[in-house]
Amino acid sequence: MKRRDLIKLIGGAAAAWPLAARGQRASAIKRVAILMGLAETDAEGQARNKALRERLQKLGWTENNNIELEYYWNVNSNKRGDESVAEVMNKRVDVIFTNSPAALAAAKKATRSMPIVFVQFTDPVEDGFVASVARPGGNITGFASSEHVMSTKWLDLLRELAPRTTRVGFIQNVEHPSWLRYNRIIQEVAPSFGFAAVPIGLRSVSEIEEGINNLSLLPGGALLILPDTFNTINRKSIIASARQQGLPAIYPLTIFAKEGGLMSYGGDLVDLFGQAASYVDRILRGDKAGELPIQQATKFDLVLNLRTAAALGLTIPSSLLARADEVIE
Known part of the structure; x- marks a missing residue:
C-alpha cells in the first residue's frame, strides 16, 4: 500500500470514529414519556415528578446523559389522552409513565408492545387494564394508590x-x-x-x-x-x-x-412516584412490564x-x- 493511501485510510477511519461514537451514545439514551393529569404549574404535580426524577437518578439514570424525560401535562380528558398518546406513538420512547386514567386508557388502545407504568389507580384489574395483580400480562404494570374498600x-x-x-x-x-x-x-x-x-x-x-x-x-x-x-x-x-x-x-x-x-x-402519592421509578428502571434494563406484579401503596x-x-x-x-x-x- 502506498504511503498516501495509508494516510487516507487512517484519516478516514479517524473521521468516522466520532460519528460512530456519537451514534452509539445517542442510541444508548433511553426515552421515557411522562403523561401527567395535572398542570405543569401545579405544586403537587411538581412534587410527584421530583420524587420520580430523584429516584431515577439514584438508580443510575441521569437526564441529558443516559435518559430523556418527555413531559405531557394536563392529560385529564379522553380527548387530551388520545392526542398525547398519538404524539408519543410517533416518537421512539422506551417507556410510557402515567398517572392519568385518560392517558392509560388511550395508551392501552394504542399499543400492545410499548411498556407502560402507571401510578394512582384504584383497581386496574377490574378496570380491565391488566389480567391480574400478581401477573399483569401484556405491556402494563404499575402502582395502585388505594382500593375501593x-x-x-x-x-x-x-x-x-x-x-x-x-x-x-x-x-x-x-x-x-x-x-x-x-x-x-x-x-x-x-x-x-x-x-x-x-x-x-x-x-x-x-x-x-x-x-x-x-x-x-x-x-x-x-x-x-x-x-x-x-x-x-x-x-x-x-x-x-x-x-x-x-x-x-x-x-x-x-x-x-x-x-x-x-x-x-x-396513600402518599409523592412516595409512590418514587417507588414507581424502580419499575421504570427494571424495564429499561430488560424486564418485561407484564411480568412485574402490581404494587399497592403501603404508606397512608x-x-x-x-x-x-x-x-x-x-x-x-x-x-x-x-x-x-x-x-x-
Missing part, C-alpha cells in the same frame, strides 16, 4: 369527626373508570354507618359548586371527595365550596388538607386541619388527634 375507612373517619352526619355526598368525575364501582360500594356500605349516600357525579367544573350547594340544603350533610385527577385539579374550588356551605369533608390526598380541607386520608397518612375544624364548629376527638400523622394548626 377504602370507602369504609373514609366513612368511618367522617363519622368519628362529624358524628351528627346523616348523609354523605360523594364526589367524582363520572368519566373516571372507578365511578360506577365507588357508587355501588358506597351506596351499599353507607347505611351501616348511619349515612344516606348521595352521589354527586360531575362532568364539568361548573357543576362543583351546584352539587355541593344542593347537598347543603339537606340536613346532616357531609362530603367524601374520591380519588380523581379532576378533583385534585379543582381542589381549591371544592375546598372553598365545602367550607362556604359549612360541610365537613374528607379528602383522599394530603394536599387537600394542607390547602384548607378538613381532613385527608390516603391521616392529616387534620384544626383551623378548618374550628371554622366549622367541630371539636376533633383526642383519639383522632392521637392517630394523625400531621396536624395543621
Whole structure:
C-alpha cells in the first residue's frame, strides 16, 4: 500500500470514529414519556415528578446523559389522552409513565408492545387494564394508590369527626373508570354507618359548586371527595365550596388538607412516584412490564386541619388527634 493511501485510510477511519461514537451514545439514551393529569404549574404535580426524577437518578439514570424525560401535562380528558398518546406513538420512547386514567386508557388502545407504568389507580384489574395483580400480562404494570374498600375507612373517619352526619355526598368525575364501582360500594356500605349516600357525579367544573350547594340544603350533610385527577385539579374550588356551605369533608390526598380541607386520608402519592421509578428502571434494563406484579401503596397518612375544624364548629376527638400523622394548626 502506498504511503498516501495509508494516510487516507487512517484519516478516514479517524473521521468516522466520532460519528460512530456519537451514534452509539445517542442510541444508548433511553426515552421515557411522562403523561401527567395535572398542570405543569401545579405544586403537587411538581412534587410527584421530583420524587420520580430523584429516584431515577439514584438508580443510575441521569437526564441529558443516559435518559430523556418527555413531559405531557394536563392529560385529564379522553380527548387530551388520545392526542398525547398519538404524539408519543410517533416518537421512539422506551417507556410510557402515567398517572392519568385518560392517558392509560388511550395508551392501552394504542399499543400492545410499548411498556407502560402507571401510578394512582384504584383497581386496574377490574378496570380491565391488566389480567391480574400478581401477573399483569401484556405491556402494563404499575402502582395502585388505594382500593375501593377504602370507602369504609373514609366513612368511618367522617363519622368519628362529624358524628351528627346523616348523609354523605360523594364526589367524582363520572368519566373516571372507578365511578360506577365507588357508587355501588358506597351506596351499599353507607347505611351501616348511619349515612344516606348521595352521589354527586360531575362532568364539568361548573357543576362543583351546584352539587355541593344542593347537598347543603339537606340536613346532616357531609362530603367524601374520591380519588380523581379532576378533583385534585379543582381542589381549591371544592375546598372553598365545602367550607362556604359549612360541610365537613374528607379528602383522599394530603394536599387537600394542607390547602384548607378538613381532613385527608390516603396513600402518599409523592412516595409512590418514587417507588414507581424502580419499575421504570427494571424495564429499561430488560424486564418485561407484564411480568412485574402490581404494587399497592403501603404508606397512608391521616392529616387534620384544626383551623378548618374550628371554622366549622367541630371539636376533633383526642383519639383522632392521637392517630394523625400531621396536624395543621
